[in-house]
Amino acid sequence: MAIACVNTRASCGVEAPEVTVEVHLSNGLPAFNLVGLPEASVKEARERVRSALINAGFEFPMRRITVNLAPADLPKQGGRYDLPIAIGILAASEQIPANSLKNTEFVGELALSGQIRYCQGLLPAIIAAKRQDNTLILPLENRHDAELVGYHRVFFGSHLQSLAAFLLGQAPLPALDSHLEWVSEAAPESEHCxxxxxxxxxxxxxxxxxxxxxxxxxxxxxxxxxxxxxxxxxxxxxxxxxxxxxxxxxxxxxxxxxxxxxxxxxxxxxxxxxxxxxxxxxxxxxxxxxxxxxxxxxxxxxxxxxxxxxxxxxxxxxxxxxxxxxxxxxxxxxxxxxxxxxxxxxxxxxxxxxxxxxxxxxxxxxxxxxxxxxxxxxxxxxxxxxxxxxLPAGTLTQAAVxxxxxxxxxxxxxxxxxxxxxxxxxxxxxxxxxxxxxxxxxxxxxxxxxxxxxxxxxxxxxxxxxxxxxxxxxxxxxxxxxxxxxxxxxxxxxxxxxxxxxxxxxxx
Structure with missing residues (x-):
């Protein structure tokens, strides 16, 4: 299969609109093109994704790679698109099954070693995924954000290898198995009376x-x-x-x-x-x-x-x-x-x-x-x-009322x-x-x-x-x-x- 679609979430204020990452592999001179109104930090994903896939032990396709971030009129910024782009390339090159991506959203930044790094501002994305009842794959370091929402269909990846093994059905990923108990407790009393x-x-x-x-x-x-x-x-x-x-x-x-x-x-x-x-x-x-x-x-x-x-x-x-x-x-x-x-x-x-x-x-x-x-x-x-x-005179020295x-x-x-x-x-x-x-x-x-x-x-x-x-x-x-x-x-x-x-x- 030379084309794959991966779902992710953009950051637009406190909203998290859905973004589809479309990856197409075609014949021609090897190239890696990124379209769909990406900003500079997103364009840099090409080098991060290439190095992450190679260092994680995957084959980087020596073909013409076109990645489209749809909808094209929505500005994209930050490193949160690294993980869905990498997953899309693996699915398009048939290194992972494409049917494992259905109703699943991926958000995360990649290190050059293939590790999945923390992303800022993911709470709106978790809330939006819960609203649509989609499975969500997040960096392990974002576990605290997911615990706030208490959504049971959230899994956490720490490395591309463990995530690929999960999508291949070979190994489990850590999941959110509990809701923080303190969300139902009273707020602490103030020190100021x-x-x-x-x-x-x-x-x-x-x-x-x-x-x-x-x-x-x-x-x-x-x-x-x-x-x-x-x-x-x-x-x-x-x-x-x-x-x-x-x-x-x-x-x-x-x-x-x-x-x-x-x-x-x-x-x-x-x-x-x-x-x-x-x-x-x-x-x-x-x-x-x-x-x-x-x-x-x-x-x-x-x-x-x-x-x-x-x-x-x-x-x-x-x-x-x-x-x-x-x-x-x-x-x-x-x-x-x-x-x-x-x-x-x-x-x-x-x-x-x-x-x-x-x-x-x-x-x-x-x-x-x-x-x-x-x-x-x-x-x-x-x-x-x-x-x-x-205060009237004497208020500070008289007995406290x-x-x-x-x-x-x-x-x-x-x-x-x-x-x-x-x-x-x-x-x-x-x-x-x-x-x-x-x-x-x-x-x-x-x-x-x-x-x-x-x-x-x-x-x-x-x-x-x-x-x-x-x-x-x-x-x-x-x-x-x-x-x-x-x-x-x-x-x-x-x-x-x-x-x-x-x-x-x-x-x-």
Missing amino acids: LSDVIGQYQAKQALEIAAAGNHNLLMLGPPGTGKTMLASRMMALLPSLSYEEALEVAAIHSVAGLDIKPQHFLKRPFRAPHHTSSSISLVGGGSIPKPGEISLAHRGVLFLDEVAEFPRKVLDCLREPMETGEVVISRAAAKLTFLSRFQLIAAMNPSPSGDIDTHNRATPDQVQRYLARLSGPFLDRFDLTIEVPK PSETSQEVAKRVKRARDIQLARAGVLNSELSGKQLKLFSGLSEADLIFLEQSVVKLGLSVRSFHRIQRVARTIADLEQTPNTERRHLAQALGYRAMDRLLARLSQQY
Whole structure:
């Protein structure tokens, strides 16, 4: 048989489209041609495959070899095509039976000795193979990725010789015979407890509301008041990921080349990029598109400390992903989509000198220009903006007042989230306008009260809906069936930035 077809998987963001490797042997001067939009790293496979086959003891056909990677319009990159190309040549030259390749996919890079090497970002390929119920042959070093998915039709090869013996029916290959037990266990408890934070009771309450409804939170306050400390406690309030959510997160981290530690599999990601980060590092991209910080924070928390120090154009890149829950990276060859449904927590000083009241060395004009680094549409994406003030005198020296632990607050957060998911199937921050109107239970008088408040504060229609979502979360924490005016009043109280901007405008 002078032609053979081998199935494999490409890497296209967090997707793994199927690729057919077609190998044809024909008469003519010996040549090895590779077509199908391969990039430089794939073209180098010709030399790796030739040496691997010879050093593994196989005969390399001295004929005209044409390898086509179909579909031709899909860009191919990386060394993952080495193994399927080598298997295709062996099948086309009748050194292994072609019928052993049916419903089987091969992914792996080859060493010159014939060893099958580790490949980065194979988790999406394993998930896709499981979806189609195909047998999958992977490098032995990728066993950990397969254990995450728990797919029973995965086999692991360490060398071309052992793989060929398996396809000839002469010897078995190591198979995935167990599913990791820790995927069903609870995530480890955080070392950071909310009770470590002294005072700041309003900020703690706002943190609980943000955790319960998955709301975006902006904290304003002078240096040293506990903003970063509060943000680090958020992870202890959030419930563990479900298995499906954890696979989504793991697939993104796999594509980014990050290790997935067993003890962190069900733990929500927490990303805290530095304020010197570029838009590409934050949103994603590059010559070979990779997920950015907002995608690595998918299903978790993105914390922007000193948010006013970030370049304005970088922050404005977050606006669309915050609304859609995904980021689309367009290139001439392809368009990639990365999931980015994250919760944004940001912290900043209210003025360039740090404090807005005592010891403020900045003029109102300087403060306004400092705050103007955050565009109005970006600020509009925050559901809660709170003030984290300095502690009153004597707070640090007086006897410690017992404070709730993270575990106690997390129980209320979990209960409120369960109420939201049972009612609408999504958390309150994701409610559409139609769902919000259906589930808020606000009376006409309460809506008029809210509209008047929004007009007085000069807020947008988006803020009008966000305040309702926060009020709905407050009601869920209290296990109240309908949103009441007191819930709206409390939600309106979490608009510290609007009050600060109004105060500054009055000083002119």
